Amino acid sequence: MTAIIDSAALSERRKYIFAELVKIISTFSKAPETVGVVTPSSKLRDDIGIDSARLVDIWLDIESRFDVSIDESAMDGVATLDDLTTAVDHRWKGTVPTDFA
Amino acid sequence: MSVRVAITGLGIVAPNAHGVHAFEDALRSGRSGISHHHELKTLNFECQIAGIPAIAESTYATYFRPDYRRTTNSGIRFALIAALDCWKDAGFGMPDPRGNDVDYDTGVVIGTGVGGGDTFLENVFPAVRDCQIRKLGSTIPERIMVSGAASKVADYLALGGHVWANSSACTTGTESLLAGFREIREGRALRVLAGSTEGANAACWAGFDSMRVLARGFNATPELASRPLSATAAGFVPAAGAGVVLLESLEHARGRGARIYAELLGGAVNCGGFRSGGSMTAPGAIGVRRCLEAAVSDASVDITDIDLISGHLTGTFADASEIENWNAVFDEHLSDLPYINAPKALFGHALGAAGAIESVAVILQIASGFIHGTPTSDDILPQLAHLRERIPLESLGIRPRVVAKSSFGFGDVNACLLFKQYSGGIS
Numbered sequence A: 001m002t003a004i005i006d007s008a009a010l011s012e013r014r015k016y017i018f019a020e021l022v023k024i025i026s027t028f029s030k031a032p033e034t035v036g037v038v039t040p041s042s043k044l045r046d047d048i049g050i051d052s053a054r055l056v057d058i059w060l061d062i063e064s065r066f067d068v069s070i071d072e073s074a075m076d077g078v079a080t081l082d083d084l085t086t087a088v089d090h091r092w093k094g095t096v097p098t099d100f101a
Numbered sequence B: 001m002s003v004r005v006a007i008t009g010l011g012i013v014a015p016n017a018h019g020v021h022a023f024e025d026a027l028r029s030g031r032s033g034i035s036h037h038h039e040l041k042t043l044n045f046e047c048q049i050a051g052i053p054a055i056a057e058s059t060y061a062t063y064f065r066p067d068y069r070r071t072t073n074s075g076i077r078f079a080l081i082a083a084l085d086c087w088k089d090a091g092f093g094m095p096d097p098r099g100n101d102v103d104y105d106t107g108v109v110i111g112t113g114v115g116g117g118d119t120f121l122e123n124v125f126p127a128v129r130d131c132q133i134r135k136l137g138s139t140i141p142e143r144i145m146v147s148g149a150a151s152k153v154a155d156y157l158a159l160g161g162h163v164w165a166n167s168s169a170c171t172t173g174t175e176s177l178l179a180g181f182r183e184i185r186e187g188r189a190l191r192v193l194a195g196s197t198e199g200a201n202a203a204c205w206a207g208f209d210s211m212r213v214l215a216r217g218f219n220a221t222p223e224l225a226s227r228p229l230s231a232t233a234a235g236f237v238p239a240a241g242a243g244v245v246l247l248e249s250l251e252h253a254r255g256r257g258a259r260i261y262a263e264l265l266g267g268a269v270n271c272g273g274f275r276s277g278g279s280m281t282a283p284g285a286i287g288v289r290r291c292l293e294a295a296v297s298d299a300s301v302d303i304t305d306i307d308l309i310s311g312h313l314t315g316t317f318a319d320a321s322e323i324e325n326w327n328a329v330f331d332e333h334l335s336d337l338p339y340i341n342a343p344k345a346l347f348g349h350a351l352g353a354a355g356a357i358e359s360v361a362v363i364l365q366i367a368s369g370f371i372h373g374t375p376t377s378d379d380i381l382p383q384l385a386h387l388r389e390r391i392p393l394e395s396l397g398i399r400p401r402v403v404a405k406s407s408f409g410f411g412d413v414n415a416c417l418l419f420k421q422y423s424g425g426i427s
Helices: A012-026 A052-066 A080-091 B020-029 B040-043 B057-063 B072-088 B117-129 B139-146 B148-157 B172-185 B202-211 B250-255 B285-298 B316-335 B351-368 B380-389
Strands: B005-014 B032-035 B050-053 B108-111 B191-198 B240-250 B264-272 B308-310 B339-341 B402-409 B413-420
Touching: A012 A080, A012 B040, A052 A080, B005 B020, B005 B072, B005 B172, B005 B250, B005 B351, B020 B351, B032 B040, B040 B202, B050 B250, B050 B285, B057 B072, B072 B108, B072 B148, B072 B191, B072 B240, B108 B172, B108 B250, B117 B139, B117 B202, B139 B148, B148 B191, B172 B191, B172 B240, B172 B264, B172 B351, B172 B402, B172 B413, B191 B351, B240 B250, B240 B351, B250 B351, B264 B285, B285 B308, B285 B316, B285 B413, B308 B351, B316 B380, B316 B402, B351 B402, B351 B413
Parallel strands: B108 B191, B308 B339, B308 B402
Antiparallel strands: B005 B240, B005 B264, B032 B050, B191 B240, B264 B413, B402 B413
């Protein structure tokens, strides 16, 4: 699974969140070797092969990784990596590490 | 005419070996899979030894999806490795993980005696006790359901027949093979992946340690601890692992040119009804004898055709009565009592997985032509001394033609299978 980020369209902060989210979701794909590239518009279920039940685990990992609290209603309507990025972007109080390239 | 059932694939994760070839080597050489485990000492077990398969994390990573740590426990992992090995051993490939094709002709029955006890101990109980249920996530049910291993196998291999789990204490594995056999014999499936698994589970073993039925006095000499038929037997050695076989319609197996290890002729299961000496922990003689006789009858063999008995034989007081029951079944043919071996001498008692692991051992002995030894029976029970030459200490280069595999379990349950060398033809 290779992450492709459109550098012109995303802020450094969103690029960083996206990259971290790809690390998290890559462990939940049913067939990661078949996924190829993922972009912000990749759909969690159809493009990456994430079982809908695993969204709960992805949320828990995101909460742990970014030290945020995400209520269950925020899960509704999340379909793409960009949706996830937005959810984290709105809640994360941290800053992008200086060594993030 | 009923359908004949062939064994066309094997998968094994045993305490003394992973993989068919390594397992055969271990059986032939009498290699023990029992070792001391510091965790059991830390937990204050009297019995600090166990037979636990040594599977490296790097091995798991080659078999499983990246999420395996949180979607499986040790019993499921052992079963899934054994099943995937078995499937490939039978000549089948892996399906497209994102495709929609399903093999509706193949079922799965993978039983377990206890199931996901380690998941309860390590994940569920602490979270519930600490009111942290939300943090359990989505993966607990699939780890604690008794059919968890069978379901994972169906998922990885896209199998769509009857997919389920059986559970009947220490007869589970033997029973699962019989259940799969009946599915094929009665025409409901072409193939069944049948077997059983048991995780490395101190929470389960603790109850047996407290009962004082686990081996004591051998913590410094673990390879000598499992002593079926021995005068110095001191209880059974807990173990873990999984065995899976591919049962297949003989006609279908021949049609696709499959390698045939052996035939499964038939078998029987029953319960002694907690009467005539039977209890929660001990098998009643009448029930055992009825089960053994029913198995021989179901297999349509003569009692004198049996060349080898692969006993349940755990290293407890029940060993002598197990032999007495076989003596009674042989009756006037007692002089024809065949060779007897006790696989638990090599890798301990894998509880619900025992019958499947030991059936794989039986099939290898038939296919490769040997009878493994029971090395720790060197000081044989005095009342069985006359059977010394029938209970070899080391492997013999003899190919058994018909083998009986018996298992007995808590709840007064009994099971027996009859396997036979395959000699060609389908009629």
